[in-house]
Amino acid sequence: MPQITVDRSPTLRLDRRPFAAELHPLVASVIGSPAADCKTRFRRIEEAFIGDGTPERAMVLLEIRLLAGRSAEVKTELAERVLALLEKHAVPEPGDELHLAVEVVDVDRASYRKSVSAAR
Template sequence: MPHLTVEYCTELADDLAPRELLKALNRTLIASGLFSATDIKSRAVALDTVLVGDGAPDRFVHIEVALLSGRSIEVRRKLAEALLASAETVLDETAQRPLQVSVEVRELDKECYAKRVL
């Protein structure tokens, strides 16, 4: 834990290096001191069909982090802000404007989560 998912519009494919963005976000998660590197599972998902409002512009990146329950709202808020700053640093170097970037840190119920390392 955590699971990190980056969703982005396929329009950004030429501007965005998803693996580099994931690396930067993973470094931020590790630097938080909340997780060990081997516990972080990250993936980037390109979305073919998107619409923002009336369709102008349709360029966005959404970062979702799913954590096991139990951390305070303040800890989750700080984590969201740190991830947003990290993403902005990477995207400032690559992505065309305008671009919306959002981060959501949500909880997974510990009692309903199962994991094994095989």
């Protein structure tokens, strides 16, 4: 179920496939689910305004949505390990200040539904 959204500044370099190839097994190992259940979407934001608007700043905001029920310790470990992975993969322009953030969000089990089907 993990649904991951990565929003990034337009000037930031992030090799999406290698990042996701490391991210999915990491998430799966921390929360105890199959990596095949992870889904990540990447969004290059049109414009970022950070702090006072100084243009030499870049950011990545990463959100991981999980079915509710995991402990605070598991969510903290997940956020810390994903942040370390982001630090490894996110490459700002020379001279830019890089802001990274990870948030783990609970999804209500009672209202969540999904469907998976093969092409016909």
